[in-house]
Amino acid sequence: MGKKIRIGMLGAGRIGKLHGENLAYAVPQAELVAIADPFLNDSIIEWAKGLGVENCYKEADPIFNDPTIDAVFICSSTDTHADYIIQAAKAKKHIFCEKPIHYDIARIQEALDAVEKAGVKLQVGFVRRFDHNHKAVRDAVASGKLGAPHVVKVTSRDPGPPPMEYVKVSGGIFMDMMIHDFDMVRYLSGSEVTEVSTYGGVLVDEKFAEYDDVDTAIVMLKFENGAIGVIDNSRKAGYGYDQRTEVHCAGGCVQVNNDLDNTAMISTADGVSVAKPTWFFLERYNNAFIAEVKDFISAIVNDTEVPVSGIDGLMPVLIAKAAKLSLKEGRSVKISEITA
Amino acid sequence: MGKKIRIGMLGAGRIGKLHGENLAYAVPQAELVAIADPFLNDSIIEWAKGLGVENCYKEADPIFNDPTIDAVFICSSTDTHADYIIQAAKAKKHIFCEKPIHYDIARIQEALDAVEKAGVKLQVGFVRRFDHNHKAVRDAVASGKLGAPHVVKVTSRDPGPPPMEYVKVSGGIFMDMMIHDFDMVRYLSGSEVTEVSTYGGVLVDEKFAEYDDVDTAIVMLKFENGAIGVIDNSRKAGYGYDQRTEVHCAGGCVQVNNDLDNTAMISTADGVSVAKPTWFFLERYNNAFIAEVKDFISAIVNDTEVPVSGIDGLMPVLIAKAAKLSLKEGRSVKISEITA
Amino acid sequence: MGKKIRIGMLGAGRIGKLHGENLAYAVPQAELVAIADPFLNDSIIEWAKGLGVENCYKEADPIFNDPTIDAVFICSSTDTHADYIIQAAKAKKHIFCEKPIHYDIARIQEALDAVEKAGVKLQVGFVRRFDHNHKAVRDAVASGKLGAPHVVKVTSRDPGPPPMEYVKVSGGIFMDMMIHDFDMVRYLSGSEVTEVSTYGGVLVDEKFAEYDDVDTAIVMLKFENGAIGVIDNSRKAGYGYDQRTEVHCAGGCVQVNNDLDNTAMISTADGVSVAKPTWFFLERYNNAFIAEVKDFISAIVNDTEVPVSGIDGLMPVLIAKAAKLSLKEGRSVKISEITA
């Protein structure tokens, strides 16, 4: 094994720590060497030391300025993503960036331009593409054995709504939750979304209305290849993390169900019970998080294409904006209408 | 057991024969005593004799004029339904009518008025309400234990497209196929549909375009109770009859899958295979057809309400027309817009 | 369609009525024309009239003596089976006989000899062979695509124990309950059982011990073709009728699960529930009962072999006796040891 890829981590919150531990324990070709977090404290420093990381900063600059660092993981708040991408690109570092890149289309484009100019790699964190289930759907469709896709379906329900502080700044259900599903339909169908139409409601918690948001939504989609599709989202499933995808094609259908906590079936006179779906994304996408990081490191080591590109980061933001506009104006919206 | 309900059958095609055999073999309280079919021939007469029916006519009048006949089954072509309902009502006979009642809203209303004026019972043949699976969804929702419905979902795919002669006169995918699903969402949600939005495509067979029809369609729905929903249809599943329903509620989700030919799982080095869904509606809804007829006869015997009313016959026609208009005009359509 | 096969029914208890109704309603080529039951009463006569049967007797002789009757169904108590078979054979009538033929091997042999001498057909009522699930296992094995059978497994559990009056005279768990499974392993494996070993316990109800019976039992089996197998039985499942079969072969495994009341899955914060297995054999084997009678009638009409022969009636009785002896003596017992 050659030289390890040296990583600097920007942001050591929940998702940053998750990637950090995966890099340390599960990706032999990578080495986490520095972290930067504006809220750096003893707890973060101790966590870093546990992973063998000595360099802990409040500022990002020391990481950009360290010539021995090959790549950065941008796990900070969304408003910093584009800035950090541009700085990292200038510093000639490869970039793994959590989604979404930014809420502003022009800013995303600047970031992608900087990446292209610098010739570095940029992978966006759409982790579900690395899930064993959704990947099986994609592989079946991409194999061509089922023929052309006709209907693409995604269901996503969270176990329960997020804190209202998060809702306030998250960009709303289309930008923070359904954005994963917009990525998923592109991934599964192998085609671009051209138009969407949205129905939504505030059914889970009236507070969503205060933030001009909905908690339940259905979005129909048209695709460039002629297929049509539909996504349904709910902020509250109650029974766990409900993540199902399905593509119906000319020659048949492929669909996946949820992962369950176990396969037990308990049968009594009172009824038959089975296990609930895994509770949330950390359980469900545990292995997917490892796989996405491995693939990013592998793309650097072998100088191959990353599996989720900058364009893959841009498109779901456009679709999210179109879906929101459709809900607001009560009409079908073309993706080409979205410019900012 | 008291006096049997005496039945006259109008139309002895596939569906008429099915109901006739169920009446003869599976509904002890009913007695099929006469049939009328404009295409009456030896084969039909022999079939009728096998069921112990001696009175076979080309015209419907002898049935309407027979005072010993308590009820009629209208299984003739759709254009005759409203006329027969009106005649039967005048003759004070209870009526079981296959769906749809008519393609014209005013004509449906005339028929319903005639029924109301005569005080006879009218049940419309939405057989899926009597299916063990969909009924389990409805019962779970109606029990109130899951709380208010949030998202109502129906998937319907036929094994393969019907003959083009049928497509030509069927009224199109919304009127002849999705009409069942429009009934289903009303049944499952316990609420009226207020608005729909449609995306559709000609993906299975280009000939559908010649008849101004689509073969693949998705319709989003809004309900009076605040819920939203979606139906997806395809004329071609290939693998069997795909009929799944799901209602996600405030307190959880209920969903049903397809009935399979058997429960066998065959595992080899090449893969693991399970049985296909039952092939078509005759297999899938075999017991449901018996149950719907039993319930109709029971409503007559006990003078109770029929389980599928005239309004239940009207509403899906309105929704079908709205869905078709939505597709044509590329906009969301309110049910209240449909007047003819 | 040619002349109908005219049937006389011997015994109009639960199983006789079931076959009678199936003959009347579901088998167009058959005609039930007479019944005989020593406990004939008004209720039975009314039931018979409802099926169009005018000839009701207390004695069996009028049926044997009626030259227009082609076949008899022996649904009377087990102790009469062999006698009736012999009389029916002498009267040159084809015979459908419920299992078991008799508890005494010599008496079974006499009955089979009479049948052979008379050249009539005898089908024994092992109805599970006609079940869609078990048949799928058999077909997969018999196709040869899975290679030679290695391990044959059957699980059978009744929803609850039968009345103790029945237990007293039934011949015990091996003769009245597991006998179906002994037939099943022969059917599935395509091979004869050569040896068995039994473990059993009185765990459900201590009263079974009073009748020298057990209520829970496991029997291992050796087959002529080298395969080995195991059956487990319990008199009480509580949750429904549990009937699963499995054959593991050189090239893979085929297994079937229970039929459920419906496919509904209800997911809430409290858990996920699915439907229970169908409650008892009348629900589970409803279609199988029709199929077995159809096949019997078809074998007469076309003069082909019946699907369950006299030998198929004899062998499970031998195995049941060996299993009981194994339990009693605490040792493995060869089928060849059983002579009476």
Next chain:
Amino acid sequence: MGKKIRIGMLGAGRIGKLHGENLAYAVPQAELVAIADPFLNDSIIEWAKGLGVENCYKEADPIFNDPTIDAVFICSSTDTHADYIIQAAKAKKHIFCEKPIHYDIARIQEALDAVEKAGVKLQVGFVRRFDHNHKAVRDAVASGKLGAPHVVKVTSRDPGPPPMEYVKVSGGIFMDMMIHDFDMVRYLSGSEVTEVSTYGGVLVDEKFAEYDDVDTAIVMLKFENGAIGVIDNSRKAGYGYDQRTEVHCAGGCVQVNNDLDNTAMISTADGVSVAKPTWFFLERYNNAFIAEVKDFISAIVNDTEVPVSGIDGLMPVLIAKAAKLSLKEGRSVKISEITA
């Protein structure tokens, strides 16, 4: 977090490496500090360095003599287990030992005596107890909600037979493969096995006969609490690792099925396919291996009982010997007969 538990690893083959990596990456409270392997080579040393382990030996003594080492993992060949346990006990080190402890009962007893005398902890590596599925069965039974166990069932099939060099020295199917199932039935039933009866065959590969072994076996079991049970094993499933358990109790049944590679269902005109079971124990029991080591370390840190005791290591060896004797002598064998 207090002081880490310092571990010495004896044996760095496949299973030793697996535990070593889990200790290094997944158990924060443990620290792997030394390894000893008689076949120590550069590859092992490099692997150890990758985990931060500097001390690599050919002999075990340096580990036993190192006073800073708290516990050892015995992952060497089976014939060395008892010796190492005794030495480790004398050196006052806690012990995790792979199964089986030894093939000789007296030698196992010596080892257990040494452990007891030293007052150290000994956990035996029956990893399946830590699997999410089997644990769900155990928990359901142990909760008491299902009532007393009546029938305990285990199916185990390997994807394919092991190399014949392994078969030669493994102790045979009962000692190297079914031993896990003997542990499992004790774990699931909460009761001791008292008697077994075995049927077996050489059906997969004739070479097994050369080593006086079988490749397919069924063992019936009696338990102290009155329950009965059955295990079936095959050396070749072909389709993956087939590991199913089931306990039928007075009040109902709990059963688990296999983990599958994913939840995809692909439906076409040719059939419906689902994913295969995970291929082998490394995939299936990946998380279980981590959990068993965590529990061992936790028992040391908190000075609580280990979850799998020395007696749990002894009993399956006794049952394996009884099962083998039963097959050889063609009779039911009591566990109390086994003395050596």
